[in-house]
Amino acid sequence: MTTETHVPHDHIVSTELDGGEGVLVDLNAKRYYQLNETAMFVWSRLEEGQTIPQIVEEMTRVYDVTPEHAGTSVAHLLQNLQTRKLVN
16 A cells, blocks of 8 residues: 555635535536545545555544455545546
């Protein structure tokens, strides 16, 4: 697992909604993305500058998931965020 930090781009604004879900707004593309609770959990840690292993470790403490499952989920989300040019 990489220790790389993925940083949200400056033109992305996030808002957490009730229940832990959230919305990202791409101000450049004028698009928005709805995030479920766990995706918003990861996004907020990316905003804090946490590395992937730190996020996975915290996810296993907060949610009832194995490190392998958390790592796969985080990697999949990051790939989607990069594809949409929301993080570097």
